[in-house]
Amino acid sequence: AREFQEIQGFETKSIHTADPRSEVFGSLTVPLYMTSTYVFPNAETGGARFAGEEPGMIYSRIANPTVEVLEKAMAELEGAEAGLAFGSGMGAISAVLIAMIKSGDHILCSDGLYGCTYGLLTMLKEKFGVQFDLVDMADMERVRAAMRPETKVVYVETPINPTLKVVDLQAVADIAHAGGAQLVVDNTFMTPYLQQPLQHGADVVVHSATKYLGGHGDLIAGVAVGRKAFLDELRFSTLKDIGAVMAPMEAWLILRGIKTLSLRMERHCENAKKVAEFLHQHPKVTNVYFPGDENHPQKDLIARQMRGSGGMIAFEVETLEGGRTLMNSVRLAQLAVSLGEATTLIQHPASMTHAVVPADVRRDEMGIADGLVRLSVGLEHPQDIIADLEQALAKIS
Numbered sequence: 001a002r003e004f005q006e007i008q009g010f011e012t013k014s015i016h017t018a019d020p021r022s023e024v025f026g027s028l029t030v031p032l033y034m035t036s037t038y039v040f041p042n043a044e045t046g047g048a049r050f051a052g053e054e055p056g057m058i059y060s061r062i063a064n065p066t067v068e069v070l071e072k073a074m075a076e077l078e079g080a081e082a083g084l085a086f087g088s089g090m091g092a093i094s095a096v097l098i099a100m101i102k103s104g105d106h107i108l109c110s111d112g113l114y115g116c117t118y119g120l121l122t123m124l125k126e127k128f129g130v131q132f133d134l135v136d137m138a139d140m141e142r143v144r145a146a147m148r149p150e151t152k153v154v155y156v157e158t159p160i161n162p163t164l165k166v167v168d169l170q171a172v173a174d175i176a177h178a179g180g181a182q183l184v185v186d187n188t189f190m191t192p193y194l195q196q197p198l199q200h201g202a203d204v205v206v207h208s209a210t211k212y213l214g215g216h217g218d219l220i221a222g223v224a225v226g227r228k229a230f231l232d233e234l235r236f237s238t239l240k241d242i243g244a245v246m247a248p249m250e251a252w253l254i255l256r257g258i259k260t261l262s263l264r265m266e267r268h269c270e271n272a273k274k275v276a277e278f279l280h281q282h283p284k285v286t287n288v289y290f291p292g293d294e295n296h297p298q299k300d301l302i303a304r305q306m307r308g309s310g311g312m313i314a315f316e317v318e319t320l321e322g323g324r325t326l327m328n329s330v331r332l333a334q335l336a337v338s339l340g341e342a343t344t345l346i347q348h349p350a351s352m353t354h355a356v357v358p359a360d361v362r363r364d365e366m367g368i369a370d371g372l373v374r375l376s377v378g379l380e381h382p383q384d385i386i387a388d389l390e391q392a393l394a395k396i397s
């Protein structure tokens with residue numbers, strides 16, 4: 001992409017991501033390179049490219065021109081040296097963790113993680129002897145106490161999926177680095193428009209691009225950004241050899257999605273604030289967890305670390321039965337897992353996205369109540385979203 005040194009605006013960078021001078025016709029949008037492999041001009045060049053002595057395309061599991069534009073765009077937006085694209089968020093997370101740890105190492109995690117991330121850590125523990133612990137990162141003494149000599153990675157989601165607790169990245173980064181560990185942050189719920197973890201001490205940022213980055217619920221993909229040396233290592237080891245690559249079509253769709261990322265995140269935040277205010281005052285809603293609340297207990301940290309609330313809300317109604325009635329009664333919001341797209345989505349973490357987490361860990365360590373409901377507030381008119389929730393809540397006896 002052309003160097004936009006002088007441009008500061010996130011909005012501008014998210015639109016002018018690609019070099020508009022395509023190689024052949026000058027197309028304004030990025031060409032879609034639907035190709036598995038690339039023709040070498042001669043045998044010597046082919047060998048030189050495999051040896052890393054010459055730049056150039058070899059095979060789309062290693063690099064693809066459309067995917068590379070997205071990788072560069074994500075690095076630019078997160079303020080990273082380099083980016084790498086994967087076939088899913090879990091593809092990015094597994095490649096990064098596997099590159100960072102070996103048997104006998106320890107991973108220290110925030111006390112809440114996406115269910116399949118917990119599932120991956122469990123697999124690494126049971127099959128490869130990689131230890132991991134969850135710790136309440138609201139208390140830095142506890143974080144320090146939980147660090148071990150063999151802790152190689154501190155892994156954080158903030159806001160946490162699904163409790164929306166916020167973690168102080170710089171404070172955790174300082175402890176991780178003092179203990180010789182790297183800080184990996186899953187920035188899916190925020191996107192670089194609302195939060196840039198690398199500016200708060202993180203070493204690597206991972207995303208499920210399936211969510212807000214693609215923004216339209218029509219793809220599964222992942223991204224990792226960080227230092228070029230580490231990302232190059234990933235590209236030629238855990239990406240090339242485990243192979244969770246992103247397809248060029250997905251990269252093309254995500255490039256299209258991030259052009260409106262700033263607009264969509266502003267509207268997701270605005271809508272979520274209105275929906276949270278409605279839920280707070282509703283008699284049948286017992287708890288509301290929303291980073292955009294005026295009197296949020298972590299307000300100062302949120303103001304320091306996040307540009308906005310994000311579009312996610314977690315809340316409880318009195319009983320699990322009530323939660324089920326609510327989810328079965330919405331008409332505009334859709335009862336579906338995933339998040340970060342134009343449609344408002346509602347789901348039940350305990351029996352869906354976090355069902356893979358053992359009940360005692362889910363309840364006691366992650367603080368996920370059985371009655372917790374998670375809402376991904378979409379881009380519909382906020383009054384329509386609220387009216388839908390109101391009629392569904394009214395169905396709870």
Ligand SMILES: CSC/C=C(/NCc1c(COP(=O)(O)O)cnc(C)c1O)C(=O)O
Pocket residue numbers: 088089090091114116117157161186188189207208209210220221222337338339352353
């Ligand atoms: C089957 S549940 C649907 C998926 C949900 N989340 C995904 C997710 C991933 C993994 O990203 P993919 O591999 O692209 O799905 C990584 N990191 C975070 C914070 C995530 O929320 C979900 O509904 O909470």
